[in-house]
Structures are given as structure tokens and as C-alpha cells.
Amino acid sequence: MTYVITGSCIKDDSCIEVCPVDCIHPKPGAPDFETAEQLYIDPAVCIDCDACVEACPVDAIFAEFEVPEKFAYALELNADFFAELSTAERTAA
Amino acid sequence: MSGTRPRVAIVGAGPAGAFAAACLLRARGDVEIDLLERLPTPWGLLRGGVAPDHQEIKRLDDTFDRETLQRGCRFVGNVEVGTDVSHSELMRHYTAVVYATGAQTDKSLGIPGEDLPGSWAATEFVAWYNGHPDYREREFDLSAQRAVVIGNGNVAADVTRILALSVADLERTDVADHALAALRESRVREVVVLGRRGPAQAAFTSAELRELGHLKGVDMRVDPEDVELDPVSREWLDEQGTFTARTNVKLLREFAARPPRTDAARRISLRFLRSPVEIRGAERVEAVDVRRNEIVRSDDGALRARPVDEAVETIECGLVLRSVGYRAVPLPDVPFDERSFVLPNQRGRVRGPDGEPLPGVYAVGWIKRGPTGILGTNKRDAEETVGCLAEDLQAGVLAAPPEPERERIDALLAERKPDLVTVDGWRAIDEHELALGSAQERPRVKLASRDELLAAAAAQATRSRAGAPSS
Numbered sequence: 001m002t003y004v005i006t007g008s009c010i011k012d013d014s015c016i017e018v019c020p021v022d023c024i025h026p027k028p029g030a031p032d033f034e035t036a037e038q039l040y041i042d043p044a045v046c047i048d049c050d051a052c053v054e055a056c057p058v059d060a061i062f063a064e065f066e067v068p069e070k071f072a073y074a075l076e077l078n079a080d081f082f083a084e085l086s087t088a089e090r091t092a093a
Numbered sequence: 094m095s096g097t098r099p100r101v102a103i104v105g106a107g108p109a110g111a112f113a114a115a116c117l118l119r120a121r122g123d124v125e126i127d128l129l130e131r132l133p134t135p136w137g138l139l140r141g142g143v144a145p146d147h148q149e150i151k152r153l154d155d156t157f158d159r160e161t162l163q164r165g166c167r168f169v170g171n172v173e174v175g176t177d178v179s180h181s182e183l184m185r186h187y188t189a190v191v192y193a194t195g196a197q198t199d200k201s202l203g204i205p206g207e208d209l210p211g212s213w214a215a216t217e218f219v220a221w222y223n224g225h226p227d228y229r230e231r232e233f234d235l236s237a238q239r240a241v242v243i244g245n246g247n248v249a250a251d252v253t254r255i256l257a258l259s260v261a262d263l264e265r266t267d268v269a270d271h272a273l274a275a276l277r278e279s280r281v282r283e284v285v286v287l288g289r290r291g292p293a294q295a296a297f298t299s300a301e302l303r304e305l306g307h308l309k310g311v312d313m314r315v316d317p318e319d320v321e322l323d324p325v326s327r328e329w330l331d332e333q334g335t336f337t338a339r340t341n342v343k344l345l346r347e348f349a350a351r352p353p354r355t356d357a358a359r360r361i362s363l364r365f366l367r368s369p370v371e372i373r374g375a376e377r378v379e380a381v382d383v384r385r386n387e388i389v390r391s392d393d394g395a396l397r398a399r400p401v402d403e404a405v406e407t408i409e410c411g412l413v414l415r416s417v418g419y420r421a422v423p424l425p426d427v428p429f430d431e432r433s434f435v436l437p438n439q440r441g442r443v444r445g446p447d448g449e450p451l452p453g454v455y456a457v458g459w460i461k462r463g464p465t466g467i468l469g470t471n472k473r474d475a476e477e478t479v480g481c482l483a484e485d486l487q488a489g490v491l492a493a494p495p496e497p498e499r500e501r502i503d504a505l506l507a508e509r510k511p512d513l514v515t516v517d518g519w520r521a522i523d524e525h526e527l528a529l530g531s532a533q534e535r536p537r538v539k540l541a542s543r544d545e546l547l548a549a550a551a552a553q554a555t556r557s558r559a560g561a562p563s564s
Binding site: 007011012032035037038057059073080081084 | 468472
């Protein structure tokens with residue numbers, strides 16, 4: 001299971017502040033932070049604690065099984081962001 | 094206590110001003126804040142910019158309210174700084190003034206015909222459908238079958254979507270009633286969206302682009318040739334492109350591969366590598382002439398669009414919405430950088446003509462950094478400005494104002510604007526709009542004229558207590 005951030009994210013970083021396992025990226029100060037259109041949750045790290053859902057001021061975060069139909073794409077999109085990130089890191093290394 | 098606590102005026106109650114107020118209250122609990130706003134309502138583009146079908150984003154108003162107005166920050170609405178009260182008057186009454194006035198006008202295209210009737214800044218259309226009281230009287234002619242939207246950013250996506258949405262979908266939003274009435278009668282069947290550069294460089298977020306491609310009853314047309322990336326763009330996308338740019342290209346390829354839908358009520362056509370060269374018409378807009386561009390890498394490595402020397406294409410239309418960016422306007426008696434269209438500043442400290450910080454004057458949001466970023470960007474921006482302000486307060490750099498008593502500024506404002514709107518007035522407007530909305534199963538029905546807004550606010554003032562802003 002994982003939580004998922006949808007397209008209504010405003011990049012308010014409240015979720016990053018409360019995440020106990022640091023699974024929400026990019027973080028302020030990261031090179032891709034300013035160009036990112038939203039924040040993403042790493043499904044491999046998320047522990048389903050619900051803290052980000054409580055913190056989000058625009059209700060942009062959902063549990064995987066509660067993602068509304070119009071945001072169905074978001075599960076794959078969040079995972080893709082981290083898949084691409086790790087490819088980039090491997091390439092850079 | 095009054096007169097001994099630092100008093101700060103924040104000019105502009107949009108997201109930047111609200112984030113700054115919230116941040117300042119967290120940093121310095123002893124500061125008294127007045128949030129000055131030229132409209133009778135707070136939250137700026139959250140109310141007047143964010144599209145009516147994006148209600149989830151508008152929920153940020155709860156956070157703003159909880160972190161500012163509910164924590165003692167005062168709302169002083171219907172007061173325009175520079176007109177009703179001057180900068181120097183504010184400096185006589187406040188320890189510091191923070192400008193959060195945003196970017197209030199649009200960039201122009203600089204092509205012939207731009208000012209023909211029927212050619213509008215997209216921001217005017219946005220203000221109109223979102224019930225901004227200064228735009229209620231605008232009349233957008235929606236009688237022609239085709240509209241052209243110039244630009245590839247999220248404002249372009251928003252206006253395209255509003256033109257394409259079904260009446261049933263619009264009726265569920267808080268779109269202004271006068272706009273709903275006009276859009277009900279709209280005969281627009283196709284919206285052509287022109288992007289100067291290619292699909293890889295489109296400034297849409299992938300969320301906005303995806304949404305455009307999934308509207309009920311709307312056919313999304315993208316020319317497969319347009320999404321064939323040129324070698325320069327392909328290389329750029331692979332090496333420097335953002336996650337959003339790659340997602341956008343993927344989405345556009347999906348759209349291009351779709352078979353045309355003949356049953357659709359409306360159509361959106363995304364055209365790339367096309368620049369308008371002239372808007373034509375005898376009395377009003379009849380067509381836009383566009384020229385094809387190619388992407389080249391300039392000497393500094395950036396990709397730019399270069400016109401291709403071939404015949405222009407004419408796109409007939411009756412409405413043009415230009416969406417190529419916002420621009421800030423100078424404020425009376427405050428320095429302005431005419432090249433960057435911002436208040437000259439260092440980390441939010443506004444600088445005077447000699448380059449030195451003007452004590453007690455700050456900037457936050459678009460008037461500080463230019464019109465970039467999204468809502469949450471203003472939070473970090475506010476943290477920076479408020480950090481400087483708190484540092485200056487701590488260091489004793491800011492002298493007490495000549496007239497520090499709250500009563501004095503309240504008396505001045507009440508004299509200049511007997512109909513200023515306090516937090517009670519705003520709450521009355523808010524409750525009134527929500528009640529109207531609830532009766533129609535809509536999130537809100539906006540009062541879209543200054544008179545109606547002020548009447549709703551005044552009704553409350555007579556119920557509770559008239560006069561100066563409540564503390």
C-alpha cells in the first residue's frame with residue numbers, strides 16, 4: 001500500500017514537514033524542486049501513516065485504494081517519478 | 094500595550110500576503126498585522142484566479158483563515174494603497190510595510206490587431222468568470238464557432254477548459270452568474286490553442302494537460318506531425334527536460350494517436366510551433382494569421398522558436414484570448430525595477446535608488462520575484478521575506494513609527510473609506526455567498542459587484558457594530 005499525491009498539489013510543503021520516513025520529494029532546495037509541478041510519494045518507502053493527508057491544505061493526498069477516479073493516473077505517476085529519479089542517479093553515478 | 098508592539102501593514106491579501114501574515118505570526122507572536130486589500134474580499138487569485146472547477150485548491154482559504162484572521166490579523170478590505178491611503182501615510186503608522194500586490198496586468202504580444210474588439214487578455218476573461226467586481230461589465234462575444242487561445246501555460250489551459258466545459262459541469266462550480274449565463278449561450282465549438290514552441294517546451298503542468306484531454310464530450314485534437322520531436326528538442330528532453338516535460342510529451346502522443354470523435358459537442362485543437370503574427374478583422378476579430386516556427390538552440394544553449402520563412406496560415410475565429418504572462422505595475426511612491434517589473438529587493442528587503450535597503454519596506458510574492466511558481470511557492474517566498482523582517486525587528490533596525498497608536502490609523506482609514514470591509518464584513522459576505530450556493534447545490538454563488546459585496550458586508554456591520562476595524 002502507499003499514499004498518492006494528485007494534480008491538485010500546490011507544493012505547499014506541509015506534507016514534507018510531517019512525513020516520518022522522508023518519502024515525499026522533491027524537497028525544497030533539491031535541484032528539481034522549483035521545476036516540479038507537484039510533490040510525489042515514493043511508494044517503496046511510504047508507511048501509510050496518514051500524516052501527510054492530515055497536513056495537506058488542499059486534500060491532494062489519498063490512500064491508494066481511495067484515489068478518486070479522475071486522479072486514477074496518479075498512482076503510476078508517483079511511482080514513475082521515483083523510477084526516473086533512480087535511473088538518473090544510476091546514470092550520474 | 095498599543096503603540097509598543099510592532100505594527101505591520103501587508104498590502105494585498107492574496108496568497109503571498111496571506112502566507113506572509115501567517116509566517117510573521119508564527120515568527121513574532123507580538124506583531125499586530127493589518128492585511129490591506131483593495132477588494133472587499135480576501136485571498137486574491139485563490140478566489141479570483143484559480144479556476145471555478147478546481148474547488149479543491151480553493152480549500153486553501155480555510156488554512157489562510159485559520160492561520161491569519163483567526164489569529165488576530167485584521168482584514169482591511171476595500172482600501173487601495175496609493176489611492177485611498179499613501180505609502181508615506183502607511184510609513185507614519187506602521188513599523189513596516191510589506192508589499193504583496195502581485196502582477197496585475199498582462200504582457201502584450203506586440204502584434205498588429207492585438208487591441209481589436211474580441212481580442213482580450215486571458216486574465217480579463219479569468220477575472221470575469223471568477224466574479225472579480227471590476228470585470229463584471231465586460232462582454233465576451235461567444236457567438237462565433239471558433240476561439241483562439243494564445244499561450245501554453247496554465248492560464249491558457251484554464252480558459253480553454255472553461256470555454257469547452259459543458260453547461261452541466263459549469264453549473265456545479267462557483268463560476269460567476271453573469272459568466273454562467275453567457276457561457277450557456279456560447280456557440281463556440283472549437284478552441285484552438287497556439288504554442289510558440291514545441292510540445293516538449295509547453296509550460297502546461299501535466300495535470301492541466303491531462304485534464305484538457307479528458308473533458309466529457311470534448312474531442313482533443315493534436316496533429317501527429319506536431320508531436321514528432323525535432324532532434325534539438327529530443328536531445329534537450331532526454332538530457333535537460335523535466336519530469337513534467339516528459340510526461341507532457343507522452344500525453345500529447347496519446348492524444349495525437351486518438352481517432353477523431355465525431356460525436357463530441359466541442360473540440361480542443363492544440364497547435365504547436367505556431368506564432369500569431371497578426372490579428373485581423375474589419376470592426377472586430379475575424380481571424381488570426383499564424384506562422385510556423387522551428388526550434389533552434391541559441392548561443393547561450395537555450396532553445397528558442399525561430400520563424401520559418403513560408404506563407405502564413407489564417408485561422409478564422411471570433412474570439413482571441415492572449416495568455417503569454419502576467420506583469421506587475423509600479424506602485425506610487427515605491428521604487429520599481431522597470432526592466433524586471435518587480436520592486437527592487439534583496440531577499441524581500443526593498444532597496445532604494447542608492448541600492449541600500451529602505452528601512453521598513455518589504456516585498457513578497459510576484460511583486461518580489463516576478464510571476465513565477467505556483468501557490469505553495471509563495472510560502473517559501475514569504476518565509477524569506479518574513480525572515481528578513483523578523484531579523485530587522487530583532488536587530489532594532491526599525492524605528493517606531495511617528496504615529497504608533499492604532500486608533501490613529503483606524504481613524505484615518507475610517508475617514509477615507511467609510512465603507513471599508515472588516516473581518517466581520519468579509520465573514521458576512523462569505524456566509525451569504527455560501528448560503529446562496531448551498532441553495533443551488535453549488536460550492537458558492539459569488540456576489541460579483543462592489544455594491545452587492547459592500548451591501549452584504551454592511552448588513553453585518555449594522556448587526557454587530559459599525560465603525561473601525563474590530564481588533
